[in-house]
Amino acid sequence: MRKSRLLKSHQLNRSVAGNGLLFFLMGIFGILMALPLVMIVNNALKPLDELFQYPPRLFVRNPTLDNFVDLFVAMNASWVPFSRYLLNTVIITVGGTVGHVILASLAAYPLSKHRFKGKDTLFQLVVLSMMFSWTVTQIPNYMIISWLGINNTYLALILPACSYGMGLYLMKQFIDQLPNSLMESARLDGAGELRVYTTIVMPNVKPAWLTLAIFQFQQMWGNTGSMFLRDEELKPLQFALQQIAAGGTARAGASAAVTFIIAAIPITFFLICQSNVLETMTTSGMKE
Amino acid sequence: MGCGKEKGIRLSPQLKRSMPSYLMIAPYFILFTLFTILPVVASIVLSFTDFNMLEWPEFVGWTNYIRLLVNDDLFVVALKNTLIFAVITGPVSYLMCLLFAWIINEFSGKLRAFLTLIFYAPSICGNAFMIWQIILTGDRYGFLNGVLLKWDIINEAIIWMKTEKYVMPMLIVVQLWLSLGTGFLSFIAGLQTVDKSMYEAGVLDGIKNRWQELWYITLPAMKPQLMFGAVMQITQSFAIADISIQLAGNPSVNYAGSTVVTHLLDYGTVRFEMGYASAIATILFLLMVGTNKVVQKVLRRVGE
Numbered sequence: 293m294r295k296s297r298l299l300k301s302h303q304l305n306r307s308v309a310g311n312g313l314l315f316f317l318m319g320i321f322g323i324l325m326a327l328p329l330v331m332i333v334n335n336a337l338k339p340l341d342e343l344f345q346y347p348p349r350l351f352v353r354n355p356t357l358d359n360f361v362d363l364f365v366a367m368n369a370s371w372v373p374f375s376r377y378l379l380n381t382v383i384i385t386v387g388g389t390v391g392h393v394i395l396a397s398l399a400a401y402p403l404s405k406h407r408f409k410g411k412d413t414l415f416q417l418v419v420l421s422m423m424f425s426w427t428v429t430q431i432p433n434y435m436i437i438s439w440l441g442i443n444n445t446y447l448a449l450i451l452p453a454c455s456y457g458m459g460l461y462l463m464k465q466f467i468d469q470l471p472n473s474l475m476e477s478a479r480l481d482g483a484g485e486l487r488v489y490t491t492i493v494m495p496n497v498k499p500a501w502l503t504l505a506i507f508q509f510q511q512m513w514g515n516t517g518s519m520f521l522r523d524e525e526l527k528p529l530q531f532a533l534q535q536i537a538a539g540g541t542a543r544a545g546a547s548a549a550v551t552f553i554i555a556a557i558p559i560t561f562f563l564i565c566q567s568n569v570l571e572t573m574t575t576s577g578m579k580e
Numbered sequence: 581m582g583c584g585k586e587k588g589i590r591l592s593p594q595l596k597r598s599m600p601s602y603l604m605i606a607p608y609f610i611l612f613t614l615f616t617i618l619p620v621v622a623s624i625v626l627s628f629t630d631f632n633m634l635e636w637p638e639f640v641g642w643t644n645y646i647r648l649l650v651n652d653d654l655f656v657v658a659l660k661n662t663l664i665f666a667v668i669t670g671p672v673s674y675l676m677c678l679l680f681a682w683i684i685n686e687f688s689g690k691l692r693a694f695l696t697l698i699f700y701a702p703s704i705c706g707n708a709f710m711i712w713q714i715i716l717t718g719d720r721y722g723f724l725n726g727v728l729l730k731w732d733i734i735n736e737a738i739i740w741m742k743t744e745k746y747v748m749p750m751l752i753v754v755q756l757w758l759s760l761g762t763g764f765l766s767f768i769a770g771l772q773t774v775d776k777s778m779y780e781a782g783v784l785d786g787i788k789n790r791w792q793e794l795w796y797i798t799l800p801a802m803k804p805q806l807m808f809g810a811v812m813q814i815t816q817s818f819a820i821a822d823i824s825i826q827l828a829g830n831p832s833v834n835y836a837g838s839t840v841v842t843h844l845l846d847y848g849t850v851r852f853e854m855g856y857a858s859a860i861a862t863i864l865f866l867l868m869v870g871t872n873k874v875v876q877k878v879l880r881r882v883g884e
Contacts, residue, residue, distance in 0.1 A: 306686075485600040
């Protein structure tokens with residue numbers, strides 16, 4: 293059998309014509325899909341006169357790092373030190389991402405594999421909740437957060453994020469696929485349910501929680517916290533960056549650099565997670 | 581398990597056995613009740629009130645719903661647009677997610693990760709549809725106008741997002757382009773978990789090409805992800821609002837791009853009629869729940 297080195301080696305039933313068609317399709321759509329990435333990188337490198345050029349051009353002619361210099365100047369002028377914004381972002385993003393992945397998968401495992409009263413109702417509630425418009429629940433949400441006394445703290449962003457519906461649903465769907473025998477044998481060895489969860493369930497659904505981490509990281513990183521955080525010292529980097537970017541024409545260069553950084557962080561995280569998904573699967577695979 | 585003697589304690593043997601399960605789900609569901617169930621219930625209650633966010637809500641019964649379904653002509657337009665969006669972008673985008681995830685899964689190593697990034701890029705670059713503003717600019721410097729003028733397909737520049745008949749088709753194209761998000765990545769992850777030995781077994785069973793393999797082995801094996809993707813698709817395609825507001829404006833020309841959610845945002849964040857906005861949200865919710873019921877039924881039959 294003839295195999296292209298770019299394609300996976302262990303696959304069967306693959307025709308050369310089929311492979312050609314796939315490469316062709318991917319090429320056409322790939323260019324269209326890559327456009328925003330191309331634009332963001334090019335804009336960040338454009339000198340001011342090219343940014344204001346009309347009609348706009350996609351590609352930069354005289355690349356420069358001036359925009360990033362402008363951005364750092366603007367950062368240093370802010371009265372809350374930038375390291376503080378960075379710290380806030382790390383706390384909120386890590387808290388919301390790690391917290392959600394752990395709590396959602398911890399709840400998804402019993403919902404998927406245990407038998408107890410009310411589990412189907414609870415699961416249906418989670419799925420249905422994802423269909424209710426977030427705009428109108430904001431006000432009751434705000435009232436509950438004030439009532440809990442966590443307004444104007446990191447918790448006001450982290451705790452609600454831990455209980456999003458999507459993560460639980462995603463984790464449950466993947467855990468559903470695990471064969472019961474896997475858990476049974478661990479239980480026969482005397483493992484408690486928490487141990488089964490940490491040593492059997494989680495390692496076997498690594499692609500699922502790495503993917504969930506990507507979604508949640510993106511969500512948390514994009515949060516400006518402006519609804520719940522009043523103190524400037526608590527606000528995340530996203531807020532400070534958007535303030536700079538909103539500086540109008542005078543900040544057009546810095547603004548292009550901001551757009552680049554806002555996209556670059558989640559992309560970096562995405563690449564780390566994705567390559568991990570691939571590694572685990574090529575070395576171990578799924579064993580039954 | 582000798583709890584038969586202590587009848588004073590309420591824990592039945594069944595409940596006692598389920599204790600670890602309840603303890604494991606407790607942290608999530610306590611937060612979920614606080615931050616999701618309570619706000620949703622509160623919103624549904626508010627939909628029966630007149631609430632301007634300053635004064636205490638006043639109970640008005642079905643008034644909001646009657647006004648919405650009988651007297652609000654703009655809601656009818658918004659609902660029609662939303663249904664068109666949902667019926668077209670929902671299934672098409674779902675199939676695109678599946679198709680591209682499946683094709684990308686055929687590649688190996690670094691190239692695979694790179695392709696995943698490229699196709700996911702519109703979802704990860706916060707303001708990705710800015711690129712469409714350049715493409716759809718209404719003068720002759722707009723990219724699309726430029727190309728069409730050059731090829732003599734049109735004689736003068738078209739102001740795409742201000743011309744009623746082009747608004748919906750353009751928004752549908754942009755939405756499709758933007759829609760390889762949550763569903764797509766979960767399919768990518770789902771394809772990883774398909775047991776490789778099933779493919780080898782499939783060859784012995786007489787599977788001849790990749791299409792048969794897809795239908796008889798891959799899709800049935802990733803049914804849980806297919807269901808997840810469908811729910812995500814429904815929540816996305818019924819809630820389209822952002823791209824319409826960004827590209828066509830809110831209100832858009834003659835409401836050509838208005839959707840249920842732009843209508844909701846208008847009442848909730850501009851006019852502060854929270855009771856009415858909540859009624860819109862509840863109707864939208866029921867619409868999605870109904871659609872989901874039908875879609876899940878269809879998906880159960882995959883691979884049969």
